[in-house]
Amino acid sequence: MVMEIVCPAGTPAALRAAVKAGAHTVYCGFADETNARNFPGLNFDRAEMREGVAFAHAHGSKVLVAINTYPRAGSEALWHRAVADAETAGADAVILADPGLLAYAARHHPGLRRHLSVQAAAANADIINFYAQAFGVKRVVLPRVLSVPEIAAINAETEVETEVFVFGGLCVMAEGRCSLSSYATGRSPNMNGVCSPASHVEYHEDQGVLDAKLGGYTIHRVGRDDPAPYPTLCKGCFTAGEKTNHLFEDPVSLNAEQLIPQLQKAGVTALKIEGRQRSRSYVAEVVKNFRAAVDAVDAGRPLPTGMLARLSEGQATTTGAYKKTWR
Amino acid sequence: MPPTSQSIPQFPAHLARVLRVLPLAPLSLSLTAYARRVAKTHAGLFRRLGEHDHASFELAPTDMPFVLLLEPRGGDPKVTVTRRAPRADARIAGPLAALIGLVHGAYDGDALFFSRDLVIEGDTAAALALRNAVDDAELDLSEEIATLSGPFAAPMRRIVSFAQRRTGVCLTRPEDLAAW
Known part of the structure; x- marks a missing residue:
């Protein structure tokens, strides 16, 4: 059976582009802090969500609505309303992270399929089975810190479908538990839906040298011929003592395209593409490539060669934790 | 595929020099009228700007002898063409x-x-808000101009198509990828 491609859509135009490019499934969110890509100019109002779902369904694609931040005490109604509105819009599932919100959705919207967000950082079979038993979770998006053998081990011990990231910005932290963005800006993906919010990002270019700052801290300084970085702390380049280094690795993007056969063998159901903050042109290009790749694998043909590096942060790619060369 | 530096066409330097004598006031008026038409046909673009719909933007084509100051003004946009960099957010x-x-x-x-x-x-x-709003609007600037051209719409489209082929500049919205 062909692996499902789950594609990002930050805007209605990107949703249509993804569907036309061959996305089996599109994920998106409402234009507020209920989803973890709460960036300026992005996301869907209620009418756009209804129209987007109708468009996707008319073309045979599914829509998942990400409501994957953690509700703020006293403001839970915003998150509850998002779940209800996703169901009303006809969403095929909601992607949730907070156990309280999962319990709410299971109790009040039992017919709405529930997926566990990567923001829940569920990284072993026991916790995944717990989410399935307690809240009826049908699919889990696995954290980007697992190797292929670890993913296979999880799939051997759970009936819950697994979805893994295969392309796009690479978060190297335990998602949902990272406070680096809060430290520098007071805002985080977990509570506000923004990692390294654009409102706290500044660029200064002087004679070809580009400084990228976050919350007043210089995170990167690159020369004229180097790719421009987005200043996230975990991908920053720092000087300590007499050494200047990236904390974990260069700011490169994940590309696990060549690992698709191994991921299929490991029991993975769906392949997720990161990038709700990217343009419709990017979405169409990446979706087209990955659809061709999964169809090739399904038909027993060789994988097409990758052509996506220039679209990536750092203009270079890595297989991240799947091969664990960076640990 | 998206471009690399090598594949983005540069405006010819000799033509840019000619444009230095272009009167800017009529250009500003025309572009403002054009932007207001876009605001009517794509109201969602300005809604998507959200809290930034009164910000000001300097749009600086680096191969041209002038820059544009775009002020969305909450859906009543103004475009000013200047030779010097304006104050902008x-x-x-x-x-x-x-x-x-x-x-x-x-x-x-x-x-x-x-x-x-x-x-x-x-x-x-x-x-970022401007970029995302424009990307969602699915604008086709040449088509807007052709529509404004009335009986000259068809020749206008042919001229645009010819210019696009000759210069490599994407003057119209590319057709969507075919459904899978």
Whole structure:
């Protein structure tokens, strides 16, 4: 059976582009802090969500609505309303992270399929089975810190479908538990839906040298011929003592395209593409490539060669934790 | 595929020199009228700007002898063409072909930014909101002009198509990829 491609859509135009490019499934969110890509100019109002779902369904694609931040005490109604509105819009599932919100959705919207967000950082079979038993979770998006053998081990011990990231910005932290963005800006993906919010990002270019700052801290300084970085702390380049280094690795993007056969063998159901903050042109290009790749694998043909590096942060790619060369 | 620096056409330098004598006031008036038409036909673009719909943007084609100051003014936009960099909340600079290609959705803004073909300075959030709003609007600037041209729409489209082929600049919105 062909692996499902789950594609990002930050805007209605990107949703249509993804569907036309061959996305089996599109994920998106409402234009507020209920989803973890709460960036300026992005996301869907209620009418756009209804129209987007109708468009996707008319073309045979599914829509998942990400409501994957953690509700703020006293403001839970915003998150509850998002779940209800996703169901009303006809969403095929909601992607949730907070156990309280999962319990709410299971109790009040039992017919709405529930997926566990990567923001829940569920990284072993026991916790995944717990989410399935307690809240009826049908699919889990696995954290980007697992190797292929670890993913296979999880799939051997759970009936819950697994979805893994295969392309796009690479978060190297335990998602949902990272406070680096809060430290520098007071805002985080977990509570506000923004990692390294654009409102706290500044660029200064002087004679070809580009400084990228976050919350007043210089995170990167690159020369004229180097790719421009987005200043996230975990991908920053720092000087300590007499050494200047990236904390974990260069700011490169994940590309696990060549690992698709191994991921299929490991029991993975769906392949997720990161990038709700990217343009419709990017979405169409990446979706087209990955659809061709999964169809090739399904038909027993060789994988097409990758052509996506220039679209990536750092203009270079890595297989991240799947091969664990960076640990 | 999205471009690299090598594949983004540059406006010919000799033509740019000619444009130095272009009277800017009529150009500003025309572009403002044009932007107001876009505001009517694509009201969602200004809604999507959200809290940034009163920000000001310097759009700087680096291969042209002038820059544009775009003020959305909550859906009543104004465009001013100047020879000197104006005061603006955000500055977006790059070759004219890159800026037009971005408007038409031919290029990915992040990819252009990573490759240093596009420079963003000032209020990054406002610049991001503008980029996302424009990307969602699915604009076709040439088609808007053709529509305004009345009986000359058909020849206008042919001229645009010819210019696009000759220059490599994405002057119209690329057709969507065919359904799978």
